[in-house]
Amino acid sequence: MSVAVQNITKSFGAFPALYDVSLEVKTGELLALLGPSGSGKTTLLRIIAGLELPDSGLVSFAGEDVTDKSAYERKAGFVFQHYALFQHMNVFENIAFGLRVLPRRKRPNREAVTKRVGDLLQLIQLEGYEKRLPSQLSGGQRQRVALARALAIEPRVLLLDEPFGALDAKVRKDLRKWLRHFHERTHLTSLFVTHDQDEAFELADRVVVFNQGRIQQIGSPDDLRKNPQNDFVREFLEV
Amino acid sequence: MKRATTDHWLVRYLLIGVVLAFIVVFLAFPVFVILYEALKLGLQFYFSTLGEHQSRSAVRMTLLVALTVVPVNTLFGVCAAWAVTHFQFKGKALLISLIEIPLWVSPVIGGLVFALIFGRQGWLGPWLDDHGIQVMFAFPGIVLGTAFVTFPFVARGLIPLMQSQGSAEEQAALTLGANGWQLFWRVSFPKIKWGVLYGMILCNARAMGEFGAVSILAGTVDDKMTMPLQVEQYYLSMDQGLSKAFALASVLLLLSAVTLVVKIALEWRHLVPSARRLH
Numbered sequence: 001m002s003v004a005v006q007n008i009t010k011s012f013g014a015f016p017a018l019y020d021v022s023l024e025v026k027t028g029e030l031l032a033l034l035g036p037s038g039s040g041k042t043t044l045l046r047i048i049a050g051l052e053l054p055d056s057g058l059v060s061f062a063g064e065d066v067t068d069k070s071a072y073e074r075k076a077g078f079v080f081q082h083y084a085l086f087q088h089m090n091v092f093e094n095i096a097f098g099l100r101v102l103p104r105r106k107r108p109n110r111e112a113v114t115k116r117v118g119d120l121l122q123l124i125q126l127e128g129y130e131k132r133l134p135s136q137l138s139g140g141q142r143q144r145v146a147l148a149r150a151l152a153i154e155p156r157v158l159l160l161d162e163p164f165g166a167l168d169a170k171v172r173k174d175l176r177k178w179l180r181h182f183h184e185r186t187h188l189t190s191l192f193v194t195h196d197q198d199e200a201f202e203l204a205d206r207v208v209v210f211n212q213g214r215i216q217q218i219g220s221p222d223d224l225r226k227n228p229q230n231d232f233v234r235e236f237l238e239v
Numbered sequence: 240m241k242r243a244t245t246d247h248w249l250v251r252y253l254l255i256g257v258v259l260a261f262i263v264v265f266l267a268f269p270v271f272v273i274l275y276e277a278l279k280l281g282l283q284f285y286f287s288t289l290g291e292h293q294s295r296s297a298v299r300m301t302l303l304v305a306l307t308v309v310p311v312n313t314l315f316g317v318c319a320a321w322a323v324t325h326f327q328f329k330g331k332a333l334l335i336s337l338i339e340i341p342l343w344v345s346p347v348i349g350g351l352v353f354a355l356i357f358g359r360q361g362w363l364g365p366w367l368d369d370h371g372i373q374v375m376f377a378f379p380g381i382v383l384g385t386a387f388v389t390f391p392f393v394a395r396g397l398i399p400l401m402q403s404q405g406s407a408e409e410q411a412a413l414t415l416g417a418n419g420w421q422l423f424w425r426v427s428f429p430k431i432k433w434g435v436l437y438g439m440i441l442c443n444a445r446a447m448g449e450f451g452a453v454s455i456l457a458g459t460v461d462d463k464m465t466m467p468l469q470v471e472q473y474y475l476s477m478d479q480g481l482s483k484a485f486a487l488a489s490v491l492l493l494l495s496a497v498t499l500v501v502k503i504a505l506e507w508r509h510l511v512p513s514a515r516r517l518h
Binding site: 049050051070071072073074075076077078080082084085086087088097098100101102146149150152153 | 407408410411412413414415416417418421425426429430
């Protein structure tokens with residue numbers, strides 16, 4: 001599914017977070033939002049998910065305007081930097097959450113839930129961890145559970161907010177590779193926020209460079225390296 | 240090992256001594272006096288006092304009031320804490336201060352305010368009279384007074400708890416398609432349930448012991464006395480009143496003890512797992 005934002009403006013009090021941002025994510029694309037902290041990239045991601053409302057502008061999913069829809073109607077798969085796992089639920093219940101809150105007529109039965117969670121556990125290579133609580137997992141394991149939880153509802157788009165930001169270097173590399181493979185297999189339209197250009201360049205089909213609430217440049221990693229369009233991009237990417 | 244932060248032993252013993260002296264004088268000794276005076280005239284007298292119509296009616300009234308006030312204030316406290324921690328609005332700090340007013344105001348004043356509103360000469364008094372609704376010197380009045388005095392207890396404990404927890408899990412639940420109801424019962428409430436129960440226990444303890452506000456709103460109508468009021472009534476009466484007062488007070492003491500045990504059990508349950516997690 002494609003995702004588009006048009007002329008999004010957002011400020012928090014006197015602080016302008018986004019200024020007239022337009023962007024289209026093509027179906028099946030893996031796109032990175034890259035920029036220094038405070039540049040507005042996370043705010044844009046949260047606006048797409050419906051966790052923030054823009055002051056003006058439109059958000060559309062597959063051509064349909066969803067600007068006025070709440071987060072729980074949009075059901076974008078969202079992965080938080082600090083995982084935001086449900087602390088009082090075990091791994092199984094965390095992953096099953098999105099299925100359990102479906103309206104009754106759409107809710108899968110017990111076997112279907114078990115099957116789905118089992119498949120996802122296999123996908124994130126955490127079989128046998130069903131009964132663990134989030135507090136009994138490592139950071140990398142937690143983030144994988146968070147991914148599985150977001151994927152359980154079969155979202156049409158996956159949004160990841162600094163998904164590797166809280167992890168150590170080794171785990172970060174592994175998980176990065178895992179995500180790349182996952183995307184190659186599924187081609188689920190995905191956006192991820194990062195301030196790490198290596199991460200953006202290694203993973204993304206296209207990279208969007210942000211600074212001070214504005215898009216500086218959009219392009220493939222190659223494109224950005226070869227033709228930085230302004231001084232900020234040149235300096236930020238150190239090309 | 241010698242630590243720089245360790246105070247001199249004299250300071251330590253002095254502080255511990257002061258605290259112990261306070262506990263003995265203000266807690267242990269009174270408890271002893273209550274039990275001693277209550278049982279001075281023998282077990283038979285003790286139980287016949289508790290069997291008296293007035294005693295039984297007071298115990299019943301106190302339990303009824305607590306059973307009404309605690310759920311109402313729990314609902315209020317959860318709503319207030321939710322509003323304050325999940326929404327941004329003007330005057331939030333003021334609202335938090337307003338919630339705490341009953342802690343700053345003398346309960347007697349609270350009782351008087353309600354008397355001025357609902358009493359025969361009060362603002363709503365004539366209207367209530369015309370419609371045959373009795374608030375003063377009746378169950379509704381006692382509940383009002385008690386609710387006023389105890390309404391900060393649940394909210395006050397929950398607000399800092401909910402603020403420290405943040406709303407990340409709630410946001411995650413939203414993106415997973417949970418509606419407001421599911422969000423509250425499946426995600427928010429499990430995180431605060433012990434805090435809610437703790438607030439309910441405090442609220443209950445305070446509700447059962449309330450005297451000032453209730454004494455104004457209940458007056459001295461025989462059937463409308465809570466235990467603290469009846470204790471005073473016995474105390475002022477002639478015929479072995481003192482022993483009767485202490486007998487009934489010992490029941491109040493027992494209820495407090497039960498509350499305290501529940502509270503400690505709760506803290507133990509709450510603290511031990513988190514302490515284990517640290518190791």
